[in-house]
Amino acid sequence: MYRFRFHGRGGQGIKTASRIFGTAAFLEGFNAQDFPMYGPERRGAPVAAYVRISREPIVSRGYINNPDVVIVGDETLLFDPIADPLRGFGGGVLFVNTPSTPRIELDGHVVTLDITGLALEYIGRTSAISAGVGAVASKIAGFTKSNTLDAVAMELEEIGVPGELIDKNLKLAEVSYDSVPSFDLESLPSIERSDFVDMGVVQVRLDDGYIGVATIANLGNTAIRKxxxxxxxxxxxxxxxxxxxxxxxxxxxxxxxxxxxxxxxxxxxxxxxxxxxxxxxxxxxxxxxxxxxxxx
Ligand code: SF4
Ligand code: SF4
CATH class of the missing domain: 3.30.70.20 (Alpha-Beta Plaits)
Known part of the structure; x- marks a missing residue:
């Protein structure tokens, strides 16, 4: 089984990118499981999506804690403690959508491409880069270009994107696909690791109702979260x-x-x-x- 974790910002189309990748995997003959995790639904807020693909039936469920491939749709997320995209990364492939070279040291392969710049060029906007991100993930996994482009068209059609815009997205997908290398996923060092993480049993204290007050316990929700x-x-x-x-x-x-x-x-x-x-x-x-x- 291969585990892909997508990170992006609300409005970038990261969920659709994960669906494009999952559909491309299905067209390649894999079983595929994909699902997003939005958290607070706000434009620009960190979001994640998870895709498992396997030639065997997939019995694992839940978040992917030890991804083989991490796809980052916005480079500033790399150092965002809430998104924490490198969590559990075990030396597979890290892709970052960026026009620069991230200054990070880690075991594994780092691939970059300025999909946002390409989206500006081919679609005329910087949001909704799903076709490019999905195509990059597909190429990294070694899927064919035809299955990748078919998956882009199928997923965009399903969410009601007009034909002319689909054509532009297909161009973005094709250029993105051609711009990154593919990998032998089986050779990645993370493959042997399990998704399972023992979180332990948490005992939650139960207070009387009348002393309950609304509290903001998570830094992600406070004014210091810029x-x-x-x-x-x-x-x-x-x-x-x-x-x-x-x-x-x-x-x-x-x-x-x-x-x-x-x-x-x-x-x-x-x-x-x-x-x-x-x-x-x-x-x-x-x-x-x-x-x-x-x-x-
Ligand atoms: S930028 Fe100035 S003119 Fe424009 S909406 Fe704001 S206050 Fe009004
Ligand atoms: S100032 Fe920033 S957050 Fe506020 S409406 Fe404009 S772009 Fe949006």
């Missing part, structure tokens, strides 16, 4: 065009826009996750979105 590194696109306000109408201020879902003493809108980039909403609602076209420059 979501600025979720951005793929960054909003820039043209102060000459901003009239101070406050519409973006009202719409920003992450309260990342504040009105300055100059009466104009300003952005707190520590928390702005690059969701595009402010840019789309500004009636004066004062906010443009530019590709975020990230340094690893």
């Amino acid at each position: 979501t600025g590194n979720w951005r793929i696109l960054k909003p820039i306000i043209d102060m000459d065009k901003c009239t101070g109408c406050k519409i973006c201020f009202a719409y920003c879902p992450d309260v990342s826009i504040y009105m300055g003493d100059d009466g104009k809108a300003h952005i707190n980039y520590d928390y702005c996750k690059g969701c595009l909403i402010c840019s789309s609602v500004c009636p004066f076209k004062a906010i443009t979105m530019v590709r975020e420059v990230k340094t690893l």
